[in-house]
Amino acid sequence: MIVERLPIEKAEKEGVPVVLRNRPAVRPFEIFTRVLPLPRYGTIDPTPLVAFFFPLFYGIIIGTSGTAFFSWRSPGSYDGDTEGIPS
Numbered sequence: 416m417i418v419e420r421l422p423i424e425k426a427e428k429e430g431v432p433v434v435l436r437n438r439p440a441v442r443p444f445e446i447f448t449r450v451l452p453l454p455r456y457g458t459i460d461p462t463p464l465v466a467f468f469f470p471l472f473y474g475i476i477i478g479t480s481g482t483a484f485f486s487w488r489s490p491g492s493y494d495g496d497t498e499g500i501p502s
Contacts, residue, residue, distance in 0.1 A: 423456070431456035441466045 423431065433453045435445050437460065444466040454460055 428456050435460060435462060437462050444469060 441463050447465050448462045
């Protein structure tokens, strides 16, 4: 068997199929990468970056939401007492 590597022309790069092959730790985050179009042939796979930043941003969002939820006051809970508040 003889294998010959041929150069890919720019017009052919649009039709080259792309397969994502990531480490097992990063593989679950391919779901988020596949929401958008797959990266083109010859570009960097963004899945490892998504695997790092998604949990970070998700944790920030959940932490902020939890803080807002527990510090929120309903409009009827204010009793009008202004004693001790400087004017």
